[in-house]
Structures are given as C-alpha cells and as structure tokens.
Amino acid sequence: MNKSNLRALLTPIVLALAIVLGMMINRFLPDRGQMSVAAGVYPQMGNKLDVILGMIQHSYVDTVNMTELIENSIPIILNDLDPHTIYIPAKDMQRANEGIIGNFGGVGVQFYKYLDTVTVVKVVPGGPSEKAGILDGDRIIRVGDSVVAGVNKNTDQIMAMMRGEFGSKVDLTIVRRGEPKPIKKTVTRGSIPVKSVDVAYMLNDTTGYLKTNTFGMVTYMEFMNAMESLKQAGMKKIIIDLRENEGGVLETAIKMINEFLDADKLILYTQGNARARMDFTSNGQGRYKDIRVDVLISEFSASASEIFAGAIQDNDRGLIIGRRSFGKGLVQEQRPLSDGSAVRLTVARYYTPSGRSIQKPYDQGKEKYYSDIYNRMMHGEFSQRDSITFDENLKYQTVGGRTVYGGGGIMPDVFVPADTTGATRYLAAVTRTQFLYDYTFDFMDRHRNEMKDLKDYKAIQRYLKQFDLVNEMANYAARRGLKRNDKEIKESYQILRTRIEAYIGRHALDDIGFYPIIGQIDNTLQEAIKQ
Template identity: 40%
Template sequence: MKSKEKYLPLLLFSCVAFGVVIGGMLNFPKRTLSKKNASKAKIERLIDFIDNEYVDDVNSDSIVDLTVNSILANLDPHSVYIPPSEQSSEAELMKGDFVGIGVNFYMYNDTVTVVKPLENGPAEKAGIKAGDRILYADKAKLFGRKLPTDSLYNKLKGEEGSKVLLTVYRKSTRKTLRLTVVRDVVPIKSVDVALPLNKTTGYIKINRFAENTYDEFRTGLETLKKQGITTLIIDLRDNGGGYLEKAVEIADELLKDQELIVFTKNKKGTITKTFATEEGIFETGRVFVLIDENSASASEIVAGAIQDNDRGTIVGRRSFGKGLVQREMDFDDGSAVRLTTSRYYTPSGRSIQKPYVKGESEAYVHDFEKRFESGELYAKDKIKVADSLKFKTKKGRIVYGGGGIVPDIFVPLEVKKGEENLAYILNSGVVSHFVFEQLDQNRNAFKGMKLQSLITSLQRDNRYVNQFEAYLKEAGLDLSMQNNLPLVKKHITAEMARQLFGENQYYQILLKDDPMIKAIVK
C-alpha cells in the first residue's frame, strides 16, 4: 500500500468538523456507572440470549458497542462512545505526557520512520536522528507489517526507566545501528509556541486545552512579559477544545477580579457561575484572540469571555459553535462515554451552541458545507445571525448567540474562493509527510544550512510547489496550486524549517504575512 493512500480521509473538510465534534470535550471528571436498573438488565439479557442461542457465532462486544453508539446517537452530536483503543491515546493527549522513546514518526512504505526526535528526549539522547527507520524494538519486527497503531505504540512505550534496544537503518549513511533507549516521561505540548512578534507584541499558540495547558500558557506569558510586551495575541485557530477549567484559568489571567468568565446550567436548572480572581498577570495590556471555523468549546469560552467583558478583540471567522458540556464515565474494559450534562453560557448570557436535530449528527458535521456555500468564509455580512438571540457586552455592544462566536474583526479564508479544500490540506499532516519525503531524498544536502539560506532557496522557484501538486495528484487529488502559489510555498517552507530547525522557526515563517496577524500588527 502506498503511504499516500492513507491521507485521503484527511483531505475533506467534513473530517475536520468531525474531529471537533469528537475532540471538543469539556470538564469531565471520572465517574462510575450506577447500579443495574430494569432497562440495563433487559439489554444484558438480550446480549446473553444472542451469545448463547444465536445460530451463528457473534462478537458480543461489537454488539454492545453498537448498542451504546445507537443510544448516544439519539441524544446530541457531542455525547460519544470512546472504545478502549482510542480512549488510552486520548487520555494521554489530554494528560499532556506519556512514557515512551520520544519521536515523531509515521509509517512510510510500511516502515516506522522518524520524522524528528523530540528535543532532549530519550531517543535523541540515544542518538536517534530524523530519517532513521526503526526496524526492530528488541526482537519485535516493525517493518514490512501492517501493524495496528495501538500495537505499534505498545512496542515503543513502557515503564519509566525501562530500556528498549532499537535496530535502526540510517539512510543518510546507509548503516544499520543498534541503539539502547531508556524510556522516560515525554511531554505532549498543548502550547506550541510563545514568542515575540516585535518589541511590544507577544504571540501564544494553543492547540488544545489539556491538563498542562494553563501551566504552559502561564510560563510563556511570564517570559513574554519580561521581554516587555504590552499586546498579547492568543491563537486558538483549529483548537477543538478540551478542559473547561483550563479555559477558565487562562481567561482569569486576562480579566479583572470578579468579572464573569462563564456559567453553566444543567437539566435541573442549577446555574454555576465562574468569576475571575485578582491574581491575573495580564489584566491591562491589549488582547487579541484569533479564531476560525474549527475553534470550539473551550476556545469559545475564552473568546466569549474576552468579547463579552470588552477585554479585547476577537479576530478571524465565526467559531464552530459548541456550547455543550460533557462528563466522562469509564467502563472496566478501558472504554468510556462522554455524556452531555449541561450547557455553558458566555458572560452576556448567550449560548453559542449551533442548532442540531437529535439523531442527525451527519447534518451537524456537514454544517461546514453550508458555510462554504453561503460565502461566510469570505464575507462577514454572509454570516447569518438571529435577531432573537441578541445580547449586549459589558459596554453595550451587540453580540449574537446561537451558533459560534462572531469575530469583531473579520478575516476571510486565505485561499481563493472555490479552492477551500486546499486550506485544509495545508493544515493537515499531508504537508509534513510530503516535506519529510523531500528531505529524505538527500538529507545531507541540507546539512549545515542556515534558516535564511533555506528560505531564500525555496523562494527562488516553484520546484517544491510543483512536486507537491504531483504528490497530491498521485494520491487522487487533482488540485492546482497556481492560484495560491505564495500560500502553498509559505507552508512548505515553514514545514521544512520545522523539521530542520524547530517549532519557533516554523511559526516565524508561517506568521509572516498571516492575514489575521496583519489585521492586528500594522
């Protein structure tokens, strides 16, 4: 199987929406299921009856999964069942770390290939380099096999302090090496970067709201304050959400004492309000929050709190529109259910949950198509707002509920109209894999190259853009790059900088001429 074939599901914008639906969970402490009741007993008896008497062999676990999914599908789009294979990885993602060897990798031609070892991680300390193929983990063969992702992860993960002997092939030197890696705690960053854009403006990119997000944000903000920033840009684009309390903690750093951040209401009508404290470290500087159509749940809580308190300016496009709060209930087999238990409201009293029909999650996911068709990704006046859902901010400005946060400063989609799929391709893992394969052809040619030399070299011609177009065509996507040459070239250059130099260099290139940044930094 060609490695490119697996990218195809990433290339539909509806898949991006589905990721937000699954990933935008809020405030779910662990709970256990209640005692058996009559309905539960009925389901158990049916499963036993099928298990013991049905004419053919049946996997009863799969029947249970279907039953649970069917029940949840008739509630709301955000009440979901998470099977054991997915729950463990999602738990790690939200926890913010795991024990492993510390590499970014993907299956390239049925071989585990290192895109980049994490800086100062176990693999880098052991001598693993970008481009290395991991052939064996101890005696377990990892190449030439279609290993399930969870099985592959299990070969590389283990107890903290445990050792794994990796047999790797280094293409750049054509040598096979045996390296012992001592597994350690590997952080999964939720704050990509915190860097100054100029002498007075700082930029912080948050990719999700996990357990470690506030600590990472606070550390980045403190560093930027020491550098003298008076303006803060918080980038929440493509941030599908996460823990409610982490969004609250971040908003608290920006709002004054006793300003309302968010409130929730459950089925009993119980209202719980959360206010800012007097301990915020950036309560007076200018604040801008960047959002787009994939900014959801916790991202919308931050944006709504800033907008409704007139604390700052929201820049971008209408956010996803998720105003439902989930709690997580775990099963003994490692699976879990995230069940909607309340709604949240911004300080002005608006719910930003977009409309949905129970049992029709497909239409909910494909709401993105309506945004394309209506033209709202290119013009603010195309955004449909309901006059019946009109609210006022602290200073009396009009804002609307019922379907996401509408930005104060609208910035259209960067790609040309009619070529929206390209925007999502550029923000998917496809560019990363393409760039890796280009570097992998002759990694030595880039050895010792300075960042500016790389940028200058890539800007001279369209070679890589043309190759990227051919790369997508081979994967079944016949898209022209000609109408968006500067944008495509910028993404390819930025990704090369990330793989050769690091995250900060990636964002330095990506943010240059970014329309949302240009709307703020004149």
Template identity: 40%
Template sequence: MKRNLTRIVVLGISLFALNTHAQMNPKVKLEKALSLIQQNYVDPVPDEPIVDAAIKAMLASLDPHSSYMNREEAEAMKQSLTGSFAGIGIQFSMVNDSTFITGVNPDGPAAKAGLKLGDQIISVDGKSIFGKSLKNQEVMQMIRGEKGKAVELDVKRIQQQPLHLSVMRESIAELSINTSYMVDKNTGYISLAVFSQSTRREMDEALKSLKAQGMTKLILDLQSNGGGLVEAAIGVADEFLPKGAEVFYAVTNSGVHDNYMTGGFGQFTDGQLVVLIDESTASSSEILTGALQDWDRAVVIGRRSFGKGLMQMGLSLPDGSVIRLTQARYFTPSGRSIQKPYGNSKTDYFQDFNRRMASGELTDASHIHFPDSLKYKTRKSQRIVYGGGGIMPDKFVPIDTAIYSSWMAKTMNSGLTTKIAFDYVQQQRERLMNTYKDFSSFNKAFEVPAALLDQLYKQAQTIKITLPEAGNQVAQKALCLELKAEIAGQLFIGRGYELQVRNQASKAFTEAMAILNDNKIYNRLLENHSSSAKKNIKTK
C-alpha cells in the same frame, strides 16, 4: 354475520396483543431484543459488539456530542488529556516505507542519546521496521513503553555506518501549546492546540518567558483548537481576567446554574490582547473566547467559531468503557448560548462548514445575518455581540480559499509536500545549516527553489492530483509556503517553526499585528460595535 363477528374477535385479540406489547418495560424490551437476535440470527452474535453498537445508537439519538468509547478509546482519550506518556521525545515520518526522525525534543532522552533530525530508524528492540509497511501508530507503540526502561534502536545516518543506541524512556509531555515566540520587540504570540491538564502550567511558563523578553502585547491563537478540559479553559481565562470575573455559567437539566469564576492569579491581565478564531475553534476554546470578548478584554479576529455549547461528563462503566453524556449547556458571561442548532441529523450537523462556504459566510461578512433576538451586550463597554451558535469575531477575516481548496487538501493529505521537503533536506542539510545558522536567518532569506516546485507539480500529476496551472501565482505562493514550512520543521530542532512560516502569509495574523500596532483601532473595537465586521452584519 358470523364471519364478520369472527373477524371482530380476531381483530380484538390482535389489538389486545398490541396493547399488551405497548405496555412492555423498555429495559426488558432491550434485553429481549438482544436475546432474540442471539437466538435467531443466522451467525453467532457475541454480546460485547452488539451491546456497544446499541449504546452508541442510543447516545446518537440524543445530541451530536454524547458518545460512547470502548476501553481502548477511553484509554487513548485519557492519555491525550493528561498530557504525558513514556517515550523518548521524537517525531517521525514514514517515507517510502522507511521511518525517519523529523523532530527531536531538545530536552528529551533522544537528544541526550545523540539522535538527530534525518536519522533513519531501522529496528526497535531488535525487530526490523524497514520495509514492513507499518503504520505510524504501530511504530509509535513499539517506541513508547514503560517509564525507566530503555528502548534499543538501530539507526542509519547519511554516509555513516549503522548505530546502535539504547535510549531510556521518560515521561514525555504532549504539549498543548504548539509554539510561543516574540513577533517583534513588544508583541508575543502563543498558539494553543488543545486544553489539557498541562495547559495552565504551559501558559504560565510561556507568558513568563515572553514577558521576560519584553512582551506588552499578545496574540493568542485558538484557530483549529477543538477544545478539551473545561477546567483548563478556566485556568487560561484566569491568566487574562481579574479575580472574581465570571468565565461562564452552566445550566443542567434540572435548571441549576453553576457559575465558574477566575481566581485572580493571572500574569497578563492588563496588556493588549488579540484572540484568533476560525470555524474549527470549538468547545472550551469558545468558552475562553466568549469570556474574553464579553469582558471587553480582547479583540477577537477571524470567522465565527464552530458553535459547541454542550458540556459532557465522562461516566465510566465497570469494564473501563466510558459514556460521554451531555450534562449541561453553557453560556458566556453576557448570557449567550454558544451551541448551534442540532435538530437535523448528525451528518448534517458536522457538515456546517460546507453550508457556510456555500452561503458565502466564510468569504464575505455581508452574508452574515443575525436576528435582533440574538443581540447581547458586553459586561463593561456594552458593545453588541451575538449569540445563537459560535462566537462572532469583532473583526472578520475571510477564509484563504487557496489554503482551503480541494486541491490543497488532497496535496497535504497525500504527504507529498512532506516527502519532497524531507528528501530535499536530507540531500542539502549540511549546506542549508552552513548557510542559515538559525531559524531567523532561514525565515528571512530562504526561498523555495523553482526546481522543487516543479518536482511537486510533476509528482502530483503522477498520483492523479490536479493542481492549478503552473502559471497560477496564488497556487504557487501557497505551495511554496507549505514547502518552506515543512523544510523549516525538518531542518531546525524545536517546536512550531512550521507555524511561524505559515503566519507570515496568514491574513488573520497580519490583521492582528495591524490592530495591535494601532491603539486607536484597538480601543475603538473594544469600546463600541462600529468595526467593519459589525457594520456588515445584517439584523432582522
């Protein structure tokens, strides 16, 4: 009996201790845990790395988009969104441990100093970069620097003696528009890569230029646009919607509704508009697409977008690091939530593409299912649209399984097409420029030589990339397209020539042109929900 009483007393003491610990202040607990780790861990533990890891873990437990950035990451993010840096206006590639210029901004300091496509940079400010196994980022940091201060470059040009050039660094805009051009005499095209501080200004300039060339119809390409500044998305929506149109509304944790409206300063509020989206179109791109769809302003073509409907706010810490904390959920004008479910792990959340591919959703619209509870109606025509995770297009276009195949991904990631195209252009530049006076003539007439495709197959085999058999016409067509796109980008000075080549084979682009060239189809898609995509969508 005495032994049992002793056990009860010990158990009581243990339970009392556990209960005392349970009441411990969580903030004190965190500090105590840090102290215990530093006092008892086998190796020295600096404060900053372990605190950074703790903050990241805390934010990861909230939602997939709340995150932490250290000082360096925060500065890089700021630069990407402000849209400018001090540089010389070039693009370059590392080929066989050598740095070659593959793009020159026609209005930048590099062009003014005489740098040309194909030039090899040997040294930067007296420091050799040849044969040093440097990464692109390292070379970039050497070339960029203080505005108004020159960078000294030693450059080697084919069949010429090395040149020494002093190039003054200037503010160079990191443009959010990939390219804009006239497809035909009436149809313009704008590809928007990201939403930054310069986006509205760039859109103004692009629309003015295209309208001056006769544009009355527009394709706005938001494929693979992962978002950016929400203010920029509102600015772009303002280009297409009348004054006072709601772009979206946000709901905070306290239930407050914030409504965001257009200002009425747009340049293209009446012409026919098509928006291209895909499974990588996310965040601010979805806000813009949802607004244009809900106001029946644009026909949306492609595949269901990513599904990010959480708005982050940047909260700066004294050391320059930043916590990006989800502050609100946003909704389209019809009341749709864009955010897809995120109850499982973060890894599971970002593997949604694999699930969509496996389910057949990306290849066949008949595999897409929505419950009746996710039906909403557009603001003007009362068309049926769907919420609950991403923007569902008005016209479905299946994914190109060749372009998105594993063998194509390995080929592109290896840099093989870039290297082969670069070597070809370096050897044939003079002949090619004499044959094709401009991009238009090149795009119409150039065909990838069979020998170049054979070279690609042989080099792929050398680096253990298994391509489809040489007789596979689909694979050959896709590879030739990529080679032609790379050659165009390295042959002509300017932006977006690669994309213009790829658009010729794009199913979404081709569908957009077909719809814009048929007023009956265009109007029908905006007036009711009888499009082929919605006929195939099954409701429960």
C-alpha cells in the same frame, strides 16, 4: 434469519441496554440524591433486562459473545443523543486521554513515513531516543522484531509499536547516512510530553503571539510559562491563537481567562436539566489584567476555545479576530465504567457572560451537524461576513453595550475572509499529493549538516535565499508524476516559497521554526497585528 426477524430480535435488546447504561452512569453521579425520584423505576427495568439477557445467554440458538454485543450496542444507544456524548472503549482510553493528561509512554521521536521508510524528523530533547543515540534523519527499519521499512503499515500502526509502558524497552534498528551497516539501539520508553502550547514568540517589540492547540491538564502551566517569557521580552499586547483548537478541559480555560480579568467578572455559567446554574467568576488575582489581549478564531475553534473567546468578547476585554467559530456550547463529564471504559456525557450547556448559548442546532442529526462547516463555505460565509444571518431573538449585550448574537458560534469583532490569493489547481495538487512536504524533507536530509547551527527562523530564511526552492520543488514533483504548470506556479509562487521555507524551518527547529515564517502570509494574524 431475514432482516425483519433480526431487527425484531435486536430492538428490545438495544432498548434494554440503554437502561443498563443509564444504571451504570447513575452510579457515578456526584449527587445521588437528585436522582431519587426515578430510583424506584430502575430495579423493575433492571430485572426485565436481566431476564432478556438471560434468555439470550442461556437459551439462544447460537453462542453469543455478550461482552461484544454490549460494546457494539452502547454507541447505538448514544447515537440519538447530542453529537458530543460518546462512549470510549477501554482499549482506546489511553489515546483518548493523552491530550488531556499531557503525556504518554513512548520513545520520543517525531517521524515521517518518507518513501515507505520511517524517518526521524526530530528527536525529543532529553527524551529516551536522544539518550539512546538516535539522531534526526535516522531511518527506522525495524521496531523490535517487526520490519517497518517498505511494508504496508500506516503511521498509527507504527506509532502503536513504539509506544508502551514507562520503563519498558524496545529495540530500534536504524540506517544512518555515512554508516555502512544498520545500527541497533535499545530505547527505554519514558514519559513523552504532549505539547499543548505550540509556540510563543514576539511578533515585534511589544506584541507577543501564543498558539495553543488544546486545553489539557498541563496547558495552564505551559501557558503561564510562555506568558512570563513574553513579558520578560517586553510584551504589552498578546495575540492568542485558538484557530483549530477544538477545546478540552473547562477548568483550564477558566484559569487562563482569569489571568486577564478584574475581580468579580463573570467568565461563564453552566446549567442543565439536572444541574442548577453555576457561575464562574474571576478572582482578581490575574497577572495580565493590564495586557491588551486579542484572540484569533476560525470555524474549527470549538468548546473551551469558544468559552475563552466569549469571555473576552462579552467583557469587552479585547478583540476577537477571524471567522465564526464552530458552535459547541455543551459541557461533557467523563464517567468511568468498571471495565476501564468511559462515557463522556453531556451534562450541561454553558453560557457566555452576556447569557449567550453558542451551541448550534443538532436536532436534525449528526451528519447535518458536522456538515454545517461545509454548508457555511458553500453559502459564502468564509469570504463574506454579510452572508451570515442573525436571529434577532438571540441578541445580547456585552458589558460595554455592544450587540452580540447567540445560536451558533462566536462571531468575531473583526471578520477576516479566507485568503484565496494565489490559490491554483497546481497548488492544490502539490499539497494534496504531499510532494511539497516531501521535497522539504528531502531538502533537509541533504542539507542537515549545513543547517545544524542555525538557531532561529531568521537565520534559516537567510540561508535559504541562495536556493531556487520553488523551481526545485516543481522539478521534484514532476519526477514523482505531477506535471509542471509554470503559469500556475508563478501565480502561487509566494505561497509555495513561504510554505517550503516554513516546512524546512519546522524540520530544523520544530514549531518555533515554522510559525514565524508561515505567519508572514497569514492574513488573519497580519490583521491582528494592525489592531
């Protein structure tokens, strides 16, 4: 069959499947009455589709896997909608929901594939692997009956082998320093938390810092626990870091924003073609209404992160610091389908309290939509605020009368350009090849016993002063094939040294050992501390 005939055959099928999908989605609409005008059309179209599908199933020249045909066609149907309406096959639902639900079934280790060997970076405290006797630094050479050392398996494949139903068992065969033979450990899989608040600590006597990577079902609880801890430590101001946070559950963002606002303050409103306007306002019961709050954003802060930043900005509650956010102002609902799959369907736009829609245009296709960040960089936006042009027709006012703009992301109150100080080709190469990270892992492996009693990042940095870390790393990278460039190493010295210390801090103490060190060269964070 030539391409023309094949296209002629598939086109009516795809169109028909679109109608079927619409019927399936309609079953899960919260208000069926709103769809009554179109209800009389669906049976006629459904019958036509049944006929076409029946033709294929019973009369087509070859055997057709109808389930596979539909699975492959649904993403094509959704492709011409907005970029955030997606289909999630049943096989992918568990992974898709992990960040939202906040847990998964697994063995409880962070691992890194170092020199083709799966090496335990960190054992989750109190988790299944710790109970089974797995230690930081152990090499996993076999999962069940499958060899994972020295074989061509990527991280996702190995992770899938370790995950499974709560209560199920898996044998891990490990190699440990000082032990002459491999050791087999049987691990009973448990509920492993997916942490959404990466870290929370005091920057100084009065300023707290909290970084969250998503807005999931358990994020609010993590957030409140972290905030209470910081308050007990003397916090008078909080810097909330939403850089690279791509969003999540709308209700979680609303609950977090509510903690900072007086009563009856508009947080946002939503509205769609089939949805009447719905306002979300603060209830006045927030615990941190008197705490100064500033928010860090970047070009990868999206959705719920932008809702949070927009509500703080439009209510003149605090400063937004960083660079223009992504520009996602659409609300999705996850609609389950009968086979365990789901559609995340865009049902409304959200608007910040001033009335802004911050959704950037998507009418020229997904490729251009997602390349917008690259185009911003090439246009100079990452380095110059003045390179951004605003549409005067999309001008709005905060409650205090400040001018803000809609049409594509949240523009910060304090613009901080991307820091290019110390950027060299050598720095890019040692980062791209992961030799810098590999060196820190190798260092930790050799000094693990000496560092086991170091309790905070300050102790780690004091310990590391005795080592010529940058020079050692450069020699390590040279042995792995990256030629030294002493001139560029000198130019990038401070960045290299700080990154090395931060990665070693993470190996030793997890994120609480990483962020306080890397923050020392984080110009956006340092600007926020000055405000």
